[in-house]
Amino acid sequence: MKNLIAFLLFVAVSYTAGASPDWKLKKENDHIKIYTADVAGSSFKTVKVECTVTGSFSQVIATLFDIDKQKEWVYNDKYSRLLKKVSDNEMLYYSEVSVPWPCSNRDFVAHLKVTQTSADMVTIVSHAEPAFMPEKNGLVRIKSSNAKWTMTALGNNQIRIDYVVQFDPSGAVPAWLINMFVTKGPYETFDQLQARMNLPTYQNAHFSFIKD
Helix, strand or coil: CHHHHHHHHHHCCCCCCCCCCCCEEEEECCCEEEEEECCCCCCCCEEEEEEEEECCHHHHHHHHHCHHHHHHCCCCEEEEEEEEEEECCEEEEEEEECCCCCCCCEEEEEEEEEEEEECCEEEEEEEECCCCCCCCCCCEECCEEEEEEEEEEEECCEEEEEEEEEEECCCCCCHHHHHHCCCHHHHHHHHHHHHHHCCHHHHCCCCCCCCC
């Protein structure tokens, strides 16, 4: 069950705006903080990650855009693939999440878009598009997920990342159990992000829609 929670909290990426949540710090190390908050009208908590990485906006984006490689570093990703490239900064992709018995694996389609809002800030938003492709036998389709990455350049090659996500895992998964383990997946995934960005494949990445 913890494995289900973990990956879902990373992959869903577009945040529903509203009143500022009452964030409670749940876990931290020297560069990552994990918070949770209750959401009105939902049994599932929303999660916020704050972390700082060294590198460029393009390095982060290149790492995230390498969809086929997510299983190598995103917690409990079983399989991911690009479905449609809408434009250089927008895509739809599919992922299957490994979930231990007796629960069924989950899958989802995410619609992701990157926007540079200023010289010092880049946002990445996404939401679930469950009807984009037919559901698969034996898998539970995630029908609701919203998240947002806000990346802010701090100078000296440092980037602050604020990531907020809320999702509904669908199917028979008790909310109290989801909420008990919400910190594990985001923590372990973001803990891998810096090392992943440093791979030669991503170090010299550049995108025409991004000013690093």
